[in-house]
Amino acid sequence: MNKRENAETLALQALGWLLGQEELLPQFLGATGAAPGDLPTLAAEAEFLGAVLDFLLTDDSMVMGFCDAQGLRYEVPMQARLLLPGGAGPHWT
Template sequence: MRESADVVALGALAWLVGDDELLPVFLGATGASEHDLRARADDPEFLASVLDFLLMDDAWVLAFCRHAGLPGEAVMRARAALPGGADPHWT
């Protein structure tokens, strides 16, 4: 599942980079630089931050999933497989 999560997250990163309106929002929200987009594209924690950002807005998730031909839940499933994505257990 981890490999497919990486593929989804890389696809989301590529989609985000191609969106001239949303990319600056991502960079501002995360503090990432354009250099980070290239240098950290293979970093599972950075990829998790890309998915965390997308998950802030259902419209972004659905737009990416339509673009990628993925079901709407693909982003959440990929996020769960990346570092920090496990549901917290409060017991």
């Protein structure tokens, strides 16, 4: 498995975690514009998986909750995000 596949797997784990968070799920769906019925199809798209991690990374408490639940270091979601489409961000130098 390559690094990109690992990042996609992590994003799928994050999606699963978000689906289990009743208070966060409506916020996530609103932020992504996704409907619950669209998630199985969208989960196969690397761009959407990047959006999952983007949402997770908006709040330290979400990162900590996800990482604690998965037994991961807190920097892992950001590292994974960099490997998915749109994750590199602009370079200002």
